[in-house]
Amino acid sequence: MKRGLQENEREEGGGPSAGSQETPDWTSKQRREEDEEEEDEGVNWECLPQEILLHIFQHLPLLDRAFASQVCRGWNQAFHMPELWRCFEFELNQPASSYLKATHPDLIKQIIKRHSNHLQYVSFKVDSSTESAEAACDILSQLVNCSLKTLGLISTARPSFMEMPKSHFISALTVVFVNSKSLSSLKIDDTPVDDPSLKVLVANNSDTLKLLKMSSCPHVSPAGIMCVADQCHGLRELALNYHLLSDELLIALSSERHVHLEHLRINVVSENPGQQFHSIKKSSWDAMVRHSPKFNLVMYFFIYEEEFDPFFRDEIPVTHLYFGRSVSKDVLGRVGLTCPRLVELVVCANGLRPLDEELIRIAQHCTQLSAIGLGECEVSCSAFVEFVKMCGDRLTQLSIMEEVLVPDHRYELDDIHWEVSKHLGRVWFPDMMPTW
Amino acid sequence: MAPNSIHWFRKGLRLHDNPALREAVQGAATVRCVYFLDPWFAGSSNVGVNRWRFLLQCLEDLDSNLRKLNSRLFVIRGQPANVFPRLFKEWKISRLTFEYDSEPFGKERDAAIKKLAMEAGVEVIVKISHTLYNLDKIIELNGGQPPLTYKRFQTLISRLDPPEMPVETLSDTLMGSCITPISDDHGEKYGVPSLEELGFDTEGLPSAVWPGGETEALTRIERHLERKAWVANFERPRMNANSLLASPTGLSPYLRFGCLSCRLFYFKLTDLYRKVKKNSSPPLSLYGQLLWREFFYTAATNNPRFDKMEGNPICVRIPWDKNPEALAKWAEAKTGFPWIDAIMTQLRQEGWIHHLARHAVACFLTRGDLWISWEEGMKVFEELLLDADWSVNAGSWMWLSCSSFFQQFFHCYCPVGFGRRTDPNGDFIRRYLPVLRGFPAKFIYDPWNAPESVQAAAKCIIGLHYPKPMVHHAEASRLNIERMKQIYQQLSRYRGLVHRRLALTPLTPVHVPSWVRARSLFSTTPSILLSNGISSVRLYPHLWLTCSGGGRLVTFCLHPKI
Secondary structure, eight states: OHHHHHHHHHHTTOSTTTTOSSOOGGGOHHHHHHOTTOTTTTOOGGGOOHHHHHHHHHTSOHHHHHHHHTSOHHHHHHHTOGGGGSEEEEEEOOTTTBSSOOOOHHHHHHIIIIITTTOOEEEEEEOSOHHHHHHHHHHHHTOTTOOOSEEEEEESSSOGGGTSOHHHHHHHHHHHHHHHSOOOEEEOTTSOOOHHHHHHHHHHHTTTOOEEEOTTOTTOOHHHHHHHHHHOTTOOEEEEEGGGOOHHHHHHHTSTTSOOOOEEEEEEEOSSTTOOOOOOOHHHHHHHHHHOTTOEEEEEEEOOGGGGTTSSSSOOOOSEEEEEEEOOHHHHHHHHHHOTTOOEEEEEEOOSSOOHHHHHHHHHHOTTOOEEEEEEOOEEHHHHHHHHHHHGGGOOEEEEBGGGEEOOSSOOHHHHHHHHHHHHTSOOOOBOOOOO | OOOEEEEEESSOOOSSSOHHHHHHHTTOSEEEEEEEEOTTTSOSSOOOHHHHHHHHHHHHHHHHHHHTTTOOEEEEESOHHHHHHHHHHHTTOOEEEEEOOOSHHHHHHHHHHHHHHHHTTOEEEEEOOSSSSOHHHHHHHTTTSOOOSHHHHHHHHHHSOOOOOOOOOOOHHHHTTOBOOOOTTHHHHHOOOOTTTTTOOOTTOOOOSSOOSHHHHHHHHHHHHHHHHHHTOOSOOOOOGGGGSOOTTOOHHHHHHTSSOHHHHHHHHHHHHHHHHOOSOOOGGGGHHHHHHHHHHHHHTTOTTTTOSTTOTTSOOOOOBOOHHHHHHHHTTOSSOHHHHHHHHHHHHHSOOOHHHHHHHHHIIIIITTOBOHHHHHHHHHHHOTTOOHHHHHHHHHHHTTSSTTOOOOOOOOTTHHHHHHOTTOHHHHHHOGGGTTSOTTTSSSGGGSOHHHHHHTTOOBTTTBOOOSSOHHHHHHHHHHHHHHHHHHHHHGGGOOOOOTTOOTTSOOOOOHHHHSTTSSOOOOOOSOOHHHHTTTTOHHHHHHOOTTOOOOOOOOSOOO
């Protein structure tokens, strides 16, 4: 333990010049010589200044810090310094539903009692049990003295926040929204947050909100999110589902008063086959690009092949595209023509007809493309080599499942990786799966 | 004094290419081949009837082949550690031989037996023949750590000398003057038990699709090579509906039990390739099946926790869900997804499924749909799958669940679409799930979408005669891909920090000082692909151990220096 601390001191370049206000005894050579009985060459740990202790403690995991706090009163005081309690991740797991350990209930009690007004960056990781989600909300409800900057409600398996009584969730969340007044980051994906609670969020935190992640929050309507866009002009990152996206929203995010948007993540999810999706006007996207020329537009598609009609008809400034289900050749062809800003394309599955033309077209038109991932697709080796040639070394990520490449008259599977490596300027192999 | 030998069969259940067995008979007066029905190895309660039957058939075959050499197999009930001392005394043994077992528990067991033998004055001879190479050499060549990517593994292999040639089959000539004393009551004392004796109810048990034994294995390998020669094509065959069915040339269970020597297979493949292609150097991909097996053996040999998530230095800690009901539905082929259920039915009935079928069900259980721990899936495979042994099974499950080996996780197998693309007509489904026979190809993969009239015509109402789908796939996969992304994003965020705590490895959660964590807690990396950063092994466990205060990172070349 002591040795560990010593190392950490050195890591800090910590000598007497590390901002301490007095000359610490423990660097004095004189003292070292005097105190022969001291094993540690005259180092008197009790005299370590609080600032140094703080620095050291910040590098220790919680458990080790807790052990250290039992050593003496001074270290116990250091353990409770507010700076060490700014950031906390509550892990709420039940043995019946998770393999991972939970934050000790006594520790939770201590934090609420002694440190709730120190907390600024808080996240809750809950497992699939409703009890864990409810426990998280109980804790939230007690954080009345908190002025949180960051709050994350993260379900690590099934979305248990959706299983608990909605009113309990909303009231706990509202406590935080009302008391914090300086929330900057909020991550509430897969929760039953609704329009009224978003109003409360906006009423209290519109000046400070920078990041809002609320994918798959079924109780929010387009009007609810409009309220956020209209009032929170500092918003830089937003994640939501496609049904909340509207032309008005994009225009609002592009208004003069708004800062540049950095990141917009959209999940397009189909509940049932044959769902109709609305389309967004090209002019709305153009406004976004004019206002925030560097923003990332990340779109994840989880829809059926026949539901792609409204998409990729007009130019869309998408940068990162993920097709989580099978997507047709036709749609991939349209992607080549409508996505000039495309940086990353990942296709989970397509089918058994080669995507040769579509890939070449993408190489031609998507000049920013630097990452591509192909799962269950087919591409002839020649077309693939052609694609790589056209993209050249701007392709930093090339993740192709081995089965994708179909050998043809020019290339066998065994020599394709040489060809590709040549054009990429580095050694490359396809991704493999065990065959036994 | 010519020694009395015992040859101890564990795997390696064959008389061909068995160097340890050869050592047993060489210059010996007597030889006795023993097999322990050791609950630890042959499986505890977690071994299904197909695996037991296969094993018993292997033992019967051994016994019958030994009889041709005037010898017999001695099947001994009990634990080797308990029984060996008695046997050493009773049979006046001075030589013990066995095939090297690379698995951690095997090594531990064998070390204990070696000690016993030494105390009893018994010479112990161990030979490597279950793997192509000496795995320790591969590890040594890689700086003391097993390679964690298949490409790295292939590079190392290509630098080694080729595997040793298979040794000659045990014959009368080899036996020479060595004999096996057989008592009249050998059958009662040391005979191969039957399934019934082991407590299985065999009434109505269909005959084995995969019959066990060396004889069967050797027939199959000839057929396998004939087919390859006839096709004159060594490419990986395109997947089609037929590939899903058990093949009379399939070899994996025989390799696992050692009925077929991997070295024999290797050299026969090489010879055939050279004959057909008139080319002297076959590509490594020719030996794909064998090398994957070798890869996992190598990865596992020094890691006793290879089959666990907790405490396993190469396994990412993923917050899997504990859900026994969901697990049971998957294991018992009641998920409501015909593709998944047909595969699991084939697995339970026959003991083998195609490797792409394994990917499909493994993905469904873990990172695709149910978000259940790969350890659970591994246990079910251990029970039912004939060719699943500890290293290969655990390694494959970690691979397929993206828990290790730097796998990209974006690729999710759809439980409807993947099957449909593989077998559009749905014959595989109809064969293993007869209740769905009446469905047309259009709906057989997603019968819940079929109109009531179609269901009625098929005499199968979904929800009544066949379960409704247990998850909404789009929703489940959306959630799960997000979870995986969160986990790997956290890993990559910690990548930049040099951490001195030697006990931790980067694939386990690393403590991040709070002042680092507080900043940009949730802002995203837009990419879903595992960045080169992660796969370029700066997270590789042993690297962190060698980090020094100067921040010098030993870069470990993933890419082959060819």
